[in-house]
Amino acid sequence: MAESQQSYLLELWDNNICPNCGQRIPEGTRVGSGKKSEGGFCRLSCYGEYYSIEIVERARKVSAQRRDTANPEESGSEGAVKREFTIPAGY
Numbered sequence: 001m002a003e004s005q006q007s008y009l010l011e012l013w014d015n016n017i018c019p020n021c022g023q024r025i026p027e028g029t030r031v032g033s034g035k036k037s038e039g040g041f042c043r044l045s046c047y048g049e050y051y052s053i054e055i056v057e058r059a060r061k062v063s064a065q066r067r068d069t070a071n072p073e074e075s076g077s078e079g080a081v082k083r084e085f086t087i088p089a090g091y
């Protein structure tokens with residue numbers, strides 16, 4: 001999935017199109033991380049927006065994964081620590 005996104009960004013870079021707003025990027029105004037694989041954007045706000053959405057989606061995925069794999073701990077162990085004296089029966 002990450003690979004297809006990267007080729008998408010490369011394609012848009014070659015076509016001078018902003019991956020965030022889809023507008024044409026005027027020559028010499030492209031902004032981004034400087035890495036072609038991370039895309040070029042028409043404005044800094046587009047760059048920020050694009051990656052903040054990415055981050056939000058990533059965080060959502062991570063939290064969904066955590067929910068799936070979380071093994072619920074036994075509750076009620078806290079505060080239940082009390083000394084018990086057991087008297088053996090039958091003596």
Ligand SMILES: [Zn+2]
Pocket residue numbers: 018019020021022023041042043046
């Ligand atoms: Zn843009």
